[in-house]
Amino acid sequence: xxxxxxxxxxxxxxxxxxxxxxxxxxxxxxxxxxxxxxxxxxxxxxxxxxxxxxxxxxxxxxxxxxxxxxxxxxxxxxxxxxxxxxxxxxxxxxxxxxxxxxxxxxxxxxxxxxxxxxxxxxxxxxxxxxxxxxxxxxxxxxxxxxxxxxxxxxxxxxxxxxxxxxxxxxxxxxxxxxxxxxxxxxxxxxxxxxxxxxxxxxxxxxxxxxxxxxxxxxxxxxxxxxxxxxxxx
Amino acid sequence: xxxxxxxxxxxxxxxxxxxxxxxxxxxxxxxxxxxxxxxxxxxxxxxxxxxxxxxxxxxxxxxxxxxxxxxxxxxxxxxxxxxxxxxxxxxxxxxxxxxxxxxxxxxxxxxxxxxxxxxxxxxxxxxxxxxxxxxxxxxxxxxxxxxxxxxxxxxxxxxxxxxxxxxxxxxxxxxxxxxxxxxxxxxxxxxxxxxxxxxxxxxxxxxxxxxxxxxxxxxxxxxxxxxxxxxxx
DNA sequence: ATTACTAATCGCCGAGTAA
DNA sequence: TTTACTCGGCGATTAGTAA
Numbered sequence: 001x002x003x004x005x006x007x008x009x010x011x012x013x014x015x016x017x018x019x020x021x022x023x024x025x026x027x028x029x030x031x032x033x034x035x036x037x038x039x040x041x042x043x044x045x046x047x048x049x050x051x052x053x054x055x056x057x058x059x060x061x062x063x064x065x066x067x068x069x070x071x072x073x074x075x076x077x078x079x080x081x082x083x084x085x086x087x088x089x090x091x092x093x094x095x096x097x098x099x100x101x102x103x104x105x106x107x108x109x110x111x112x113x114x115x116x117x118x119x120x121x122x123x124x125x126x127x128x129x130x131x132x133x134x135x136x137x138x139x140x141x142x143x144x145x146x147x148x149x150x151x152x153x154x155x156x157x158x159x160x161x162x163x164x165x166x167x168x169x170x171x172x173x174x175x176x177x178x179x180x181x182x183x184x185x186x187x188x189x190x191x192x193x194x195x196x197x198x199x200x201x202x203x204x205x206x207x208x209x210x211x212x213x214x215x216x217x218x219x220x221x222x223x224x225x226x227x228x229x230x231x232x233x
Numbered sequence: 234x235x236x237x238x239x240x241x242x243x244x245x246x247x248x249x250x251x252x253x254x255x256x257x258x259x260x261x262x263x264x265x266x267x268x269x270x271x272x273x274x275x276x277x278x279x280x281x282x283x284x285x286x287x288x289x290x291x292x293x294x295x296x297x298x299x300x301x302x303x304x305x306x307x308x309x310x311x312x313x314x315x316x317x318x319x320x321x322x323x324x325x326x327x328x329x330x331x332x333x334x335x336x337x338x339x340x341x342x343x344x345x346x347x348x349x350x351x352x353x354x355x356x357x358x359x360x361x362x363x364x365x366x367x368x369x370x371x372x373x374x375x376x377x378x379x380x381x382x383x384x385x386x387x388x389x390x391x392x393x394x395x396x397x398x399x400x401x402x403x404x405x406x407x408x409x410x411x412x413x414x415x416x417x418x419x420x421x422x423x424x425x426x427x428x429x430x431x432x433x434x435x436x437x438x439x440x441x442x443x444x445x446x447x448x449x450x451x452x453x454x455x456x457x458x459x460x461x462x463x464x465x466x
Numbered sequence: 467a468t469t470a471c472t473a474a475t476c477g478c479c480g481a482g483t484a485a
Numbered sequence: 486t487t488t489a490c491t492c493g494g495c496g497a498t499t500a501g502t503a504a
Contacts, residue, residue: 020250024328024331040469041468049499050498051469051470052470052498056497059469059470071468073468092329092331095324095329096329272487273488274487283480283481284489285481285489289478289479291488304488305487307487309488469504470502471502472501472502473499473500474499475497475498476498476499477495478496478497479494479495479496481491481492481493481494483491485490
């Protein structure tokens, strides 16, 4: 018989191209910020499919939480959800990487003291194992905290569109440890990783981890200015 | 019976999402600049479809002139054509417009004299009618020619990714008049349009058209510096 | 007019397999 | 091995129509 490897991965739900095509059409119609008034026939015409197919697409999108419809008697109002825009944004960045290369960002801030949480978390075997495996080094037990100005904070948020290195959450000793995403960085020229916890406690403080103590290696004290370069993948 | 408008436009060849998905996959594998060595099974696995389906996709792409395959006995080499990259680039800019807004460009150059061709072409009824209809004004019979430095010339080329306003070619008096694409512009602040003929005679000269004589209105002479702002759609 | 259901059709997918 | 063919099956699509 034919090789079983032929079969597509059943875990990944066959992401049909139609989905993205419909979402993009709606976004172009302004359905991201203002509800778009479009009949299923109009959607179908722009997509090159029948009214019935377009209607099924819209129903499916609503079912998946990507679209909110207000069904007035005559014309439905269509509004994309944040999840839909995330999907489109990911698509955008996939193309962007293709044509513009990997993203970069440089951010400046100043060293501050944390509450010792970094030391506690990075001592947990559940984290240590993942960091060692996915970052390629055993993390120094402690993070370097850097406070950013609001303007810089906005710049660091571009990493939300990047892929990053995933650290999964886990449970140990009867409590829950949250996940995080890491991004390769250079802090004052030294290789390290920016850690973005899924549930961040801080508003304006970001954390870096490295194999050694960044504070000691770079002879940093609270209040010292630092500059970090982030690079995608 | 159901409204015939339900049926999709048969003229537009049902652009299946698969097409773009495969092209993007190949581009990400570097098939735009270097032939990618990928079996149909590998392509299928990354796409979540069977080897057979992936192979059909590849054959279809080759048939459409989007892909060149070198079929060695063991592994095929896949290289995307320029047409394929154009398709992907258009896709990219569609997303880019969505998230970054319409594109802009500012270019600087100096006024030069043309050969009077602008006057001749813009007197042709075939052009006058189209300009009047699609630009919203009857064009002054004559273009303003602006010579650009090579660095500026590269900047003006971004408009190739923009949609622009299409002017179709036609035949009249036994000869052929080529098509062109127009882009809304402001030259020294004055509304006008940049014209890009499909077959341009010049390397470093671009042409502007407006309802009135730009040269007279703006009191321009050969050699005068001008600045043009271009805005997408 | 809409949206959206049902039924019949169509065409794509993957199995099996040839080259 | 690989590419790529045929074919059966089934999911997606459209026609027709209800609400």
